[in-house]
Amino acid sequence: MGRRLGQHFLFDPSILDRIVGAIEPGPADLVLEIGPGRGTLTDRLLPRVGRVVALEKDPILAARLRERARGALEVVEGDALRLDWHALARDAGGARRPYKVVGNIPYYITSPLIEKALTSPMPEVVVFLMQREVAERLVASPGTREFGALTVGVGVAAEVERLFTVPAGAFRPPPRVESAVVRLRPRAVPLVTEREHPAFRRFVQAVFGKRRKQLGGILRGVADLGQDEVATRLSAMGIQPSARPETVPVPGFVELYRAFGVERAEGPRVDCDP
Numbered sequence: 001m002g003r004r005l006g007q008h009f010l011f012d013p014s015i016l017d018r019i020v021g022a023i024e025p026g027p028a029d030l031v032l033e034i035g036p037g038r039g040t041l042t043d044r045l046l047p048r049v050g051r052v053v054a055l056e057k058d059p060i061l062a063a064r065l066r067e068r069a070r071g072a073l074e075v076v077e078g079d080a081l082r083l084d085w086h087a088l089a090r091d092a093g094g095a096r097r098p099y100k101v102v103g104n105i106p107y108y109i110t111s112p113l114i115e116k117a118l119t120s121p122m123p124e125v126v127v128f129l130m131q132r133e134v135a136e137r138l139v140a141s142p143g144t145r146e147f148g149a150l151t152v153g154v155g156v157a158a159e160v161e162r163l164f165t166v167p168a169g170a171f172r173p174p175p176r177v178e179s180a181v182v183r184l185r186p187r188a189v190p191l192v193t194e195r196e197h198p199a200f201r202r203f204v205q206a207v208f209g210k211r212r213k214q215l216g217g218i219l220r221g222v223a224d225l226g227q228d229e230v231a232t233r234l235s236a237m238g239i240q241p242s243a244r245p246e247t248v249p250v251p252g253f254v255e256l257y258r259a260f261g262v263e264r265a266e267g268p269r270v271d272c273d274p
Contacts (some may be wrong), residue, residue: 001041009037009127010104012170016044020129022163022183023100025049030089033122034080034103034113039065041104046072049100053088055080081112086121096121104129107175111150114184118157120194122186126158133181135162147246149208155250156191158184191254202263204253207245215248215256216241223260233259 010016019041023031025048036042036054038061045052053074056062063078069075076083080103089099105113110130117126137156140146141161149172154160163181192200203222210218219230231241237255239248248256254268 005266008104008171008173009040010166010171011040012166015166015170016041017218018164019046019102019104019127019129019181020044023102023125025100030097030099032088032099033102034073034083034105034128036065037061037104039068041102042073042083045102046070053263055083056090081109081116083114089123099123100127102128107131107134107177110134111168114154117184118154118186122157124186125179126184126186127163128184129166129181131175132165132178134181135182138162138182140251142252143247145246148211150202152204152208152250152253154184154256156187156200160184165172170238191251192257196257199253199261200257203257207256213244214241215239215243218245219256219260223259230260241268 013202025031025045027048027050029049030051030053031045031049032055033042033045036056038056039054040080042052042054042065049072051072051074053076054065055078056065057077057079057194059077062075065073066075070239076088084094085099085101086096091097101117103113105128107130110128111134112123114128117128134150135207136149137146137150138160140148140151161183164185166179166181168176168178171179188265206222207218209214210221216227216234219234220227223230234241237252237259239252239256
């Protein structure tokens with residue numbers, strides 16, 4: 001059951017408590033828990049928040065959770081990627097409520113879940129337990145091998161912190177990789193507008209799709225501009241044409257897009273593709 005859906009159940013009490021603490025729980029909080037599994041994290045959330053909506057895809061696990069449910073817990077059976085989180089984050093009268101998101105998420109759908117979590121209107125905070133390598137890409141610094149499209153796509157929408165690592169032995173069954181807990185704090189004002197985001201995503205993907213090449217050459221192809229024009233625009237931003245994409249910080253990519261991007265369209269908010 002757990003292996004079939006890519007689940008590894010966290011059982012270490014101290015780590016569970018640290019995850020709950022990471023969402024900075026309050027007695028009036030509404031929390032969406034992604035993939036509650038056997039309810040070990042759920043049980044620690046319930047005494048510290050106002051309401052937990054647990055989204056569980058596995059029908060057997062959902063039924064077991066529902067048997068234990070009390071007033072503060074609502075169990076919703078279904079795929080978290082398909083469910084409408086914003087519709088679930090409403091009070092009894094149908095009014096939208098601020099909410100927080102937490103979960104020990106299946107590693108194979110980490111990027112889509114982050115993308116969904118950062119879809120407007122965004123939650124107050126997101127805390128995910130994920131594969132350590134993905135966490136390192138989320139918090140990567142410019143100039144490192146890990147810095148890429150995922151770093152930039154998430155960074156324009158949220159501030160990211162890697163809080164702590166979790167050893168494989170803290171799970172049953174143990175995964176073959178190390179894990180880490182990451183906290184995302186959505187920006188009050190994202191660095192790109194909702195209207196800009198689809199074209200910005202394509203721009204970032206195009207640039208990092210040729211990350212071994214120099215920016216000058218990449219941008220000549222992306223924007224269909226001559227060498228001198230590209231060099232002039234990059235110089236105005238303090239960037240050398242010989243620079244590599246991974247050396248440009250997240251705000252710099254926004255500036256690059258506005259100088260060289262050629263598309264504008266509506267669509268999803270954030271690029272979380274590897």
